[in-house]
Amino acid sequence: MSFYLKAIIIYFMCYLYVRLWICRMLNDNFKIKRSVLIATDLMTVALPVTIYFRAELPYLLKLFLQGAGYSWAAIIACMVPVGLCVEPVRWGLKILGNGFKVPGLKIFAVLCLISSAMVIGGYVNATSPVVREVEFDLSGGSAGAREYRIVAFTDLHAGKLMSRDRVGAIINMINGLKPDMVVMVGDILDDLDAEFSGAADELARIKAPLGKYAVLGNHEYYLGDGWSRQILEKQGIKTLTDESIIVDDHFLLAGRNDFAAFFRSGNRLPLTDIIPEGNTLPIILLDHTPRYLEEAQEAGVALQISGHTHNGQLFPFNLIVKRIYEEEYGSYSKGNTKYYISCGVGFWGPPLRTSSRPEVVLMKIKI
Numbered sequence: 170m171s172f173y174l175k176a177i178i179i180y181f182m183c184y185l186y187v188r189l190w191i192c193r194m195l196n197d198n199f200k201i202k203r204s205v206l207i208a209t210d211l212m213t214v215a216l217p218v219t220i221y222f223r224a225e226l227p228y229l230l231k232l233f234l235q236g237a238g239y240s241w242a243a244i245i246a247c248m249v250p251v252g253l254c255v256e257p258v259r260w261g262l263k264i265l266g267n268g269f270k271v272p273g274l275k276i277f278a279v280l281c282l283i284s285s286a287m288v289i290g291g292y293v294n295a296t297s298p299v300v301r302e303v304e305f306d307l308s309g310g311s312a313g314a315r316e317y318r319i320v321a322f323t324d325l326h327a328g329k330l331m332s333r334d335r336v337g338a339i340i341n342m343i344n345g346l347k348p349d350m351v352v353m354v355g356d357i358l359d360d361l362d363a364e365f366s367g368a369a370d371e372l373a374r375i376k377a378p379l380g381k382y383a384v385l386g387n388h389e390y391y392l393g394d395g396w397s398r399q400i401l402e403k404q405g406i407k408t409l410t411d412e413s414i415i416v417d418d419h420f421l422l423a424g425r426n427d428f429a430a431f432f433r434s435g436n437r438l439p440l441t442d443i444i445p446e447g448n449t450l451p452i453i454l455l456d457h458t459p460r461y462l463e464e465a466q467e468a469g470v471a472l473q474i475s476g477h478t479h480n481g482q483l484f485p486f487n488l489i490v491k492r493i494y495e496e497e498y499g500s501y502s503k504g505n506t507k508y509y510i511s512c513g514v515g516f517w518g519p520p521l522r523t524s525s526r527p528e529v530v531l532m533k534i535k536i
Contacts, residue, residue, distance in 0.1 A: 177217050180242060183249045184213045190252050193259075194273035194280075201274070212241040228365070232329050239330070239519035243291070243483055244284045250485055291483070291521030298339060298514050298527040300346065303500060305507055306535045307420070307451045307471040315419065319532045320348035320377070323457070323476025324513025326388065327368040328359035331515045336371040339514055339529065343375055346531050350379040350416065353406065354476045355386025355427060355457030358397055359517065372404040379417055382407045386457040386477060387429035388517075394433060409455060411438040413445065420536045421448055423470075424455040440468040451536050459510045462495055466506040472534070473508045480512035480525040487524035498525065 188209065195202035216238030219231055226234070308314030320343050327336050343351060353372075363369040375381050383406045389397035398408045407414070409424025416422050423444060426437045444452060451471040459475035480498040481487025490497045494510075501508040509532070512525040 177220070180216070180245070181213070183245050184209075186252060187245050187248050190248070191277070194277040196273065198274055205277075209241070212237060213245075216242055228362075235329055236520060240288050240292075240521060243519035243521050244287065246483065247287065247485070248280070248284075287523060288521060291519070291523045294526060295516045295520050295522040296335065298342065298529055300342065300531055301511075301528040302531045302533065303509060304533045304535075305472055305509075307453075307507075308535045309451075314535050316533055316535045317349045317379075317417075317419075318347065319453075319534055320346055320351045321354060321474050321509070321511065321530045321532055322351075322514045322528075323354040323474075323511045324356040324386070324479060324515050324517070325353070326356055326359035326513075326515040326517050327363040327372075329362045329366065330520050331359060331368060333367040333371060335515075336368045337374075340371050340374050342529055346529070348377050348531070351375050351377040351381040352422075352453075352455055352474060353381070353383035353401075354455050354474050354511065355384050356388045356476065356513070356515075356517070357383060357386070358389055358392060358400060359515075361392065361396075364400055369400050369404060372401070372406060375404075375406075380407060381405065382409055382414075382422060382424065382455070384409050384424040384455045384457055385427055385430075387427050390427060390429035390433045390435070394430070394435065411436075411443055413443050413452075415450065419450065420471075421445070421450045421452045422455070423452055425457075427457045428460065440464050440470070444468060453534075459494055459496060459508070462501075462503055462506075462508060465508070466504045470506050473506065474511070474532075475508070476511045476513050478510060478512065479517065479522075482516060482522055482524060483519070484523050 188206065191205055191209065192202065195205060215234040219235040219238060223231060325331060325336065358369060383401050385394055385397055385408065401408050411426045413421050413423035425443065426435060428437060430437050452469065454465055454470045454473040456473055456475050458477045465473045478490050478494055478497045481490040496508065496510055498510055498512050509530065511530055512528060514527045514529055516522055
């Protein structure tokens with residue numbers, strides 16, 4: 170069974186639970202219930218249609234359906250845990266309520282207001298990235314150290330919903346920071362429409378005298394690592410695939426294949442095989458998924474930059490992500506190795522963010 174089929178089955182099961190709650194709340198209001206169920210049924214079907222018939226749909230219709238479908242899916246994802254938490258209360262009132270009547274229509278209206286606020290606020294938040302400034306001293310007290318302005322961003326997810334205009338605005342933000350170097354830490358491309366829409370072409374406008382570099386994330390492997398690498402390199406981006414390069418004779422920049430390579434008949438070399446033997450330069454490592462952080466520490470990496478987690482993107486998924494990863498967002502140290510895990514500058518799925526602001530990271534690194 171494919172990943173998409175499993176996801177669609179879970180999606181419909183969650184919707185059926187939300188639908189049950191809609192029927193409960195509007196049980197005494199037949200006309201309203203019928204209209205609401207027709208609307209939610211249509212929104213629920215919209216997302217699978219854009220997945221399984223994306224080649225047949227006109228582009229603008231596909232864009233509209235995907236935006237509506239993913240936003241509704243986000244509401245479902247938030248409402249299911251709320252419903253499960255309220256379930257014991259409902260049963261308690263039913264058993265011990267002594268005829269107490271739950272004001273279903275009023276509760277439904279409140280949930281609609283909360284959902285609307287989440288969609289509007291989440292959309293504004295998701296499309297309003299900020300610049301996050303961090304500083305790292307990797308010089309070890311060296312007298313010949315200099316400071317580099319390195320801009321890092323992850324999880325752009327350029328494609329249909331992350332349109333050319335949105336990507337272009339982010340590129341303008343990056344160029345305004347006047348970086349010495351730009352690094353892109355995976356999931357820069359989200360779907361094949363990144364090429365069709367021209368969103369990927371905006372990456373060619375990035376200006377950085379010491380170069381622009383990228384590693385592939387899991388989404389690039391889903392699209393085909395060969396295609397993704399070709400698109401990125403067409404924009405003048407050097408893609409590091411389990412390899413390293415010396416930058417400005419001051420530090421070693423290494424980039425790793427993502428764990429998703431294993432699922433695409435690829436490989437992921439041990440970190441010690443990527444670092445040249447006898448290297449004495451400080452190492453900055455780009456690794457999309459922040460797993461097995463101790464490996465960078467054991468290999469003597471000075472700074473690892475990762476992404477992938479989105480810090481959950483939507484509540485309550487940030488709580489789940491926090492339990493999956495040792496560190497899910499922000500700065501972190503392990504021994505002599507420093508880490509920065511970005512929440513990303515774009516969004517995946519629904520064009521909404523409720524657990525963090527999207528970010529471009531300006532790193533002032535002393536080496």
